[in-house]
Amino acid sequence: xxxxxxxxxxxxxxxxxxxxxxxxxxxxxxxxxxxxxxxxxxxxxxxxxxxxxxxxxxxxxxxxxxxxxxxxxxxxxxxxxxxxxxxxxxxxxxxxxxxxxxxxxxxxxxxxxxxxxxxxxxxxxxxxxxxxxxxxxxxxxxxxxxxxxxxxxxxxxxxxxxxxxxxxxxxxxxxxxxxxxxxxx
Numbered sequence: 001x002x003x004x005x006x007x008x009x010x011x012x013x014x015x016x017x018x019x020x021x022x023x024x025x026x027x028x029x030x031x032x033x034x035x036x037x038x039x040x041x042x043x044x045x046x047x048x049x050x051x052x053x054x055x056x057x058x059x060x061x062x063x064x065x066x067x068x069x070x071x072x073x074x075x076x077x078x079x080x081x082x083x084x085x086x087x088x089x090x091x092x093x094x095x096x097x098x099x100x101x102x103x104x105x106x107x108x109x110x111x112x113x114x115x116x117x118x119x120x121x122x123x124x125x126x127x128x129x130x131x132x133x134x135x136x137x138x139x140x141x142x143x144x145x146x147x148x149x150x151x152x153x154x155x156x157x158x159x160x161x162x163x164x165x166x167x168x169x170x171x172x173x174x175x176x177x178x179x180x181x182x183x184x185x
Contacts, residue, residue: 004019
């Protein structure tokens with residue numbers, strides 16, 4: 001098995017492409033080792049000294065390193081952990097993955113469905129190319145609240161992506177949207 005790597009706009013994050021499904025569907029974000037209890041794959045990657053975060057996508061894994069850690073020192077160990085896990089046949093997640101989408105009941109439900117549709121069809125595929133994901137967290141009085149994960153979390157260009165890209169897109173198609181703001185989870 002050959003695992004490709006790609007750089008991301010975030011210099012502290014690297015995207016690993018194993019050439020097969022990782023989750024198949026959805027994403028899972030593990031911003032620290034304590035959050036990785038339900039993922040044998042994330043736990044194996046966190047066992048590598050210098051790993052600060054792990055993000056699992058449909059067919060990729062994004063790893064964020066700690067400050068002061070050199071990719072040349074940790075990349076081989078991360079590749080080994082990923083390879084060993086994938087060859088074991090174990091799932092990336094144990095138990096059921098939680099949906100990242102909030103409830104859409106209420107007076108803004110039509111607008112929320114439109115926002116989610118645009119995020120799913122136009123934004124998330126582009127963000128996934130850079131090794132990240134973005135999830136909807138709410139809509140209140142014209143403001144859309146989004147959470148950036150994977151390579152997008154902490155990326156120097158994430159504010160520009162939110163304001164110039166996503167906000168402009170949503171405002172163009174959905175007049176009720178006036179602003180997009182990030183949320184930390």
